Amino acid sequence: MAHSKWYQCSQDLGRFIKARSTLSDLLLRKLIKNPGELGDYxxxxxxxxxxxxxxxxxxxxxxxxxxxxxxxxxxxxxxxxxxxxxxxxxxxxxxxxxxxxxxxxxxxxxxxxxxxxxxxxxxxxxxxxxxxxxxxxxxxxxxxxxxxxxxxxxxxxxxLPIEPAYIGLVARKPDWIPEWNNNSVNADGITNFVNQALANFDLSSDSRSLLAFSMPIKIDDNTWIDLSVVKASTTDGYDDHIRLEERSGCISVGNLLDPEITYEFSSKDEAHCSAMAVTPYPFNRYGHWHSDMESRGLYVPKSNIDNKEIIGRTDECNFCYFVDDSKVGDSTFWFTDWQPNHPKGIRSFCGTATEIYNDKLSKWHSDSDSLVNCVYFCSVKILSSEDSYRDFDEQELDFIITKNQ
Structure with missing residues (x-):
């Protein structure tokens, strides 16, 4: 990670390795040209x-x-x-x-x-x-x-304990995320919260669209909300009873230590044809240093154009998505009152959001009307307990929000 910030490693770094492996060899050759020593087993x-x-x-x-x-x-x-x-x-x-x-x-x-x-x-x-x-x-x-x-x-x-594509990513909570402000802990209160977030986002940018966001919300020590919101195109047709499924319809592939990820989408994923973003399943790289963010998931723009490849890598502290070398959007993440532990029903104390550039939509999505003709799928888990000595009761809600509802 220091090397990515231009730190130059000592040429004899290998002699300090006392548990050599194929992975340590690979890392040394990335850090040092023609290392003389590779360490001991x-x-x-x-x-x-x-x-x-x-x-x-x-x-x-x-x-x-x-x-x-x-x-x-x-x-x-x-x-x-x-x-x-x-x-x-x-x-x-x-x-x-x-x-x-x-x-x-x-x-x-x-x-x-x-x-x-x-x-x-x-x-x-x-x-x-x-x-x-x-x-x-x-x-x-x-x-x-x-x-x-x-x-x-x-x-x-x-x-590998890190995901090379996430090196350089900096936590930043978007300004458009509202405070909870004593909303009711039910579908109506959550709808009000999401609508306020959407309205705040629209005021902050007219060249971007909000594709997805996911976050925990702490009401008090005994009440929590885990919320995920994903844009869906109504021009593709959608099911009123659809439920968001995480890590479905997309895998992420990283090549050795390359600082980028390729996303591959399933052409047979009919159940998710209208959702415009998905969380990928990490196929061959999963850095546990980033497990808080990975547990929440970065929502990747889902291309509905055949053979269109989306690449993700960190650029200017954000995680950005590229199609044909053109940046089409980015994701951010942030921490919410981070602690070493969190309630079992909450994915993590990390929040994520994905934005797309309106003028680049045609590069990865076939229908430009999808930015206008859209709804937002909401998946919610409410945790509540009478006191700190009881397990949380879990309530799951799935509903659709239209803008300005």
Whole structure:
């Protein structure tokens, strides 16, 4: 990240690496031209698999402290090659306990007195241990099964702790987001809030359109709202009963350490034909340093033009979208009273918003009338509790707002 700000790394940086991997090699070659040293491995490699009864709760940590994606990708490679990748993964997990004793992995301390109904984005020692085991499994495949370096590099990117396309992104809450101002915590109150946001946005810009925004709203300690609003084109036809589905109809693809993301849309996603923005599913890169923002999701302009590619990258502190090298819009994010924990029903304490440039609509959308003939899909979750010792009751609302409603 410092290198992206023109910091020049020391030529002997590699000699300080004591847990070398394909990923660390890739990073060094990005930072230093022809590095002389690549570091040392944490311990020797062996193809032997000797899994005893005590596997240090390997299965327990999968999908909680350790991203399930590691096991899934290795399982896919196992099916494709018949090499026991998942067993090697488990063995490498066990091996780490030979040089690093287990430490506390509970996160209750950070959740405070509200731990029963709270969660958060945490990375524990078990998380690091899982990433180490995954990277060592890839290294073992290179040493004993002949996995090509380039293939290993693409697999190792799953363990990259940052998303290169988000480097340089700066949190900024838009001025047009209104205060809640004692609205009723129901559909009418939320409609008033959204209409005020839309009206404020229109006053702030006549060359842009608001495509989507999503945010948490704290009413008090026992009442929360998680709100997502997405523009939809009525010229495409839309279903009055449609419900927004996150991470559907679009995947994001990043190539190794390239500072940009390519978005690929499903041509068969008929259920979302009228929604003009979607949150993508990260296919091969997911930087846990950005998990607050990713949990909320950046809403990407959804192209309905065949074979039209949308590229995303950070530009001037915002995350911008490009079509044919022309900037068509951007997304911003901000934090709302950030804390290490948040209610389980709230995606995160991060808010996001996506704006598009009206004069660039034709580059990614086939109908210019969609900016006029439009509605806003609203997906709402209301959390409420009588006191701090009870779980939240959840109420979900889905409705449509027309401008000036």
């Amino acid at each position: 944490s311990c020797p490699f062996t193809p032997a698999i000797r899994i005893a009864d005590d596997n240090f709760r390997f299965n327990y940590f999968q999908g909680t402290h350790v991203p399930r994606l590691y096991f899934t990708w290795l399982e896919n490679e196992e099916k494709r090659t018949s090499i026991p990748f998942t067993k090697h993964y488990e063995q490498e997990w066990i091996n780490t306990f030979g040089y690093l004793p287990p430490a506390e992995t509970q996160i209750d301390y950070f959740l405070g007195s509200d731990r029963q109904r709270s969660t958060g984005q945490f990375y524990t020692q078990a998380s690091h241990r899982g990433r180490t085991a995954y990277l060592r499994t890839i290294e073992l495949a290179k040493h004993f099964y002949g996995m090509p370096d380039t293939y290993a590099e693409h697999l190792s990117i799953l363990a």
